[in-house]
Amino acid sequence: MDWSEAAEQRLNGLNELDEFLLKAYEISALYKEKMKKYHDNKIEKWEFMVGDLVLLFNSRLRLFPGKLKSKWNGPYLVTQLFPQGAVELETKEGMRFKVNGQRIKIYFRHAESANEVIEVYHLDEV
Template sequence: MEMESAGKSRKLDIQELEEIRNDAYENCRVYKEKKKAFHDKLITRKQFSTGQKVLLYDSTLKIFAVEIQSEETRKCFKVNGQQLKPFYENFQMHTVEEIALEEPRI
């Protein structure tokens, strides 16, 4: 009788561990979904049109591809869309005001 009750107890323990593991997987999935939703809200979407000039940040990451064409070489290539920034041709830099600092008094 002892072996039978020990066997039933062991089966219950295994089922309980299986339930705990499944709960952990479910909690992990929910956490990842919430984290992704929060991250996606913070991403700014960029709108580019055909023929628009852009600045390209050189990196090896490839998240999603955008096909662009070089004006000089006419070569087409795919780049990560997060690396593109709008290029403003008539952008005016503001003049920087310089202020002379005095030596500290002791």
């Protein structure tokens, strides 16, 4: 076996390995870019205004959570908007705190349902 030929084969193998790793890195970077673009398109952008009523997502870990218990607390009043999506909320008692804007959603209250009259019919009377 010729030593120069063996050394050349070894260098060619190392070069092929480097090319393979570089191509894998490029493919991985393209995949990550595509997935980020897809994810960013799926995120809903909420536009909040000062004075809006919002609900706050309760992400606290609970040992025995209720299945039917709502994970949204509130409503809270939006008092101030900060750059980068932070929002200052105010409770009914007047306490203020800041939260990430992705943890809140608009609260739609039904004014008609509060004044709605419910009629009851007993089956014995019909």
